[in-house]
Amino acid sequence: MEIKLKSCPFCGCQEIFHAEIPTKKGRTYKIICSHCGAMTGRKKTEEKAIAAWEKRYDMK
Ligand SMILES: [Zn+2]
Structure with a gap:
């Protein structure tokens, strides 16, 4: 999946x-x-991971 970030x-x-x-409850993304x-x-x-990246929040 290619999305321009x-x-x-x-x-x-x-x-x-x-x-x-992959997690026990499903999948998570970053x-x-x-x-x-x-x-x-x-x-x-x-989508939420992309939104976090785009808006620069929750960055480590
Ligand atoms: Zn970098």
């Missing part, structure tokens, strides 16, 4: 990828910078 707020890298994490490792918190849907 904003560049990383920390390093400016544009190589951002989506992670899908967005991760492939360069510096900045990521969003886990979200219940990919």
Whole structure:
């Protein structure tokens, strides 16, 4: 799944990828910078993870 995401707020890298994490209750999603490792918190849907990335909230 390819969605154009904003560049990383920390390093400016544009190589951002989506992670899908299986859990006991289902799946969670987060967005991760492939360069510096900045990521969003886990979200219940990919859309929420993307929204967190785009709005720069819940970043680690
Ligand atoms: Zn980065």
